[in-house]
Amino acid sequence: MLDRAFPVPDQDVIRDAITEGVIQRLLHEEDPRFRNFQICNACGSCTPYCPARINDPGANGDPGYLARKVTAALQAGRRPELNLSDCVQCYSCETACPRSVSIGGIINAVYETEHLQPIFRKMLLDRGGLPPQAFLPVYVSRGRFRKFVAKAVRYPYPVDSRAIDEVRRLLLHPLKASVFSPPGHPAPKRPLTRPDQVFHLNSCCAFNYPGADLSQKKILTALGVRYKTSSSQTCCGGAPHYMGGAGFADRLLLTARNLSVIQDTVDPGGDVPVTGICPTCSDSYTAALELLSGSANRTVVNEALGRIGREVSDPGTFSVANVLDLYPLYLDELRRLVETRLSGLRVGVHVSCHYRKMNGTLAIPPGLQNLAAVTGARVTRSVMEQYCCGGVKNLFDRHQRGRPLELSRLNRLVHQDFMQHRLDMMIVDCPGCELVYDHMGVPVLHITELLALAMGADPRETVYIQGHMTSLSPALRRIGLL
Ligand code: SF4
Ligand code: SF4
Numbered sequence: 001m002l003d004r005a006f007p008v009p010d011q012d013v014i015r016d017a018i019t020e021g022v023i024q025r026l027l028h029e030e031d032p033r034f035r036n037f038q039i040c041n042a043c044g045s046c047t048p049y050c051p052a053r054i055n056d057p058g059a060n061g062d063p064g065y066l067a068r069k070v071t072a073a074l075q076a077g078r079r080p081e082l083n084l085s086d087c088v089q090c091y092s093c094e095t096a097c098p099r100s101v102s103i104g105g106i107i108n109a110v111y112e113t114e115h116l117q118p119i120f121r122k123m124l125l126d127r128g129g130l131p132p133q134a135f136l137p138v139y140v141s142r143g144r145f146r147k148f149v150a151k152a153v154r155y156p157y158p159v160d161s162r163a164i165d166e167v168r169r170l171l172l173h174p175l176k177a178s179v180f181s182p183p184g185h186p187a188p189k190r191p192l193t194r195p196d197q198v199f200h201l202n203s204c205c206a207f208n209y210p211g212a213d214l215s216q217k218k219i220l221t222a223l224g225v226r227y228k229t230s231s232s233q234t235c236c237g238g239a240p241h242y243m244g245g246a247g248f249a250d251r252l253l254l255t256a257r258n259l260s261v262i263q264d265t266v267d268p269g270g271d272v273p274v275t276g277i278c279p280t281c282s283d284s285y286t287a288a289l290e291l292l293s294g295s296a297n298r299t300v301v302n303e304a305l306g307r308i309g310r311e312v313s314d315p316g317t318f319s320v321a322n323v324l325d326l327y328p329l330y331l332d333e334l335r336r337l338v339e340t341r342l343s344g345l346r347v348g349v350h351v352s353c354h355y356r357k358m359n360g361t362l363a364i365p366p367g368l369q370n371l372a373a374v375t376g377a378r379v380t381r382s383v384m385e386q387y388c389c390g391g392v393k394n395l396f397d398r399h400q401r402g403r404p405l406e407l408s409r410l411n412r413l414v415h416q417d418f419m420q421h422r423l424d425m426m427i428v429d430c431p432g433c434e435l436v437y438d439h440m441g442v443p444v445l446h447i448t449e450l451l452a453l454a455m456g457a458d459p460r461e462t463v464y465i466q467g468h469m470t471s472l473s474p475a476l477r478r479i480g481l482l
Contacts, residue, residue, distance in 0.1 A: 088392075273320070389414055
């Protein structure tokens, strides 16, 4: 008998060894998210926009913070030193980088390997997306259980069983990200023209703000734009992907399958603009169309889709018609459709990081402020427009860590900015940002909801303001809408 106990294995050493192996494998496999990291020259352009840096007081004043933590570590064959959970997957770093290095993408690849979240993946397999119960903890933590139940009963998640079966068959044969090659250059963006018809996506996050979805339909109808929807359309995979529940290839396959559904749904002939209230969906479709523009990638995707009897025959017919690109084509009509000018309403605007990611620019596009101004609301600009709202991923991480009400440093800065400007509410283009503001106690509306209110929509029936966690009633009462 041995009279000495075996030495206890050092868990940190084991974890580091596994991670080193992961890094070596990802480098060896040429995951498309790892492209270009060797050419990072630590210029620091990405650092100022990074919420992980903002949340780490020790990083202040270090312009090379992100590069040192991530790309330099990889160049030395080591795991990124950044706490991966600190990255909110906003991709501001990618948008800021003059060399098209995607630090967010690198972290996503490592995170996917280390932390693929079984709970979000199970939701995809069982329900074809994030069903209402994915959001339940967010409501419970704010004592808003009744609001959750009312919405879950009134607006159940509409995905049909055949679609769920197809998603299951697709995802149960996972593909490696490394089978896809980077598009090399972005697919040429066609200028968006006024469409005759659009396909309107149902986004998972719309559960929280059914008013944004109903408002979008009201606006399209008022503008004379025919729209189609389909209960065979599932989640694009975007939100689960950024939260660690769907891999790179999973997201691509889910979006590609939806493109096939859309192809079958819209009237044949002509272009197919894909719209919806969520920039993360827009970003998923933009990324998928870019990848599918390469014939090798298209072959891999269509082989996988072939197993479920689907195909994307011509990705070139689709365009992404995010609301911030679509509605500015109709500014004069929208102005004429305004029944009640929202004069006296003081609003701030917040453009989502994923909208800016999909456009590859950090500049604040004029779309959101112009649309808000159409309603007569007074728009106050702020330096915080440059920053992430704090991120849905951070919100879910806090819930998982059992500290749902503990705001991140960025959340506090964003909240402080709102108070200092004495605003009535924030206007956003993203249901995820809307959830973050709403959860931190800031009154907020999606731009579609603001437009619909100005166009005479019923605040309770169409905009469903009673579903918000933070009350909008005081501000709407003050301007006579309630
Ligand atoms: S990732 Fe890009 S922006 Fe950031 S330090 Fe490297 S080269 Fe500069
Ligand atoms: S994705 Fe966002 S949080 Fe993550 S490293 Fe890039 S800027 Fe920072």
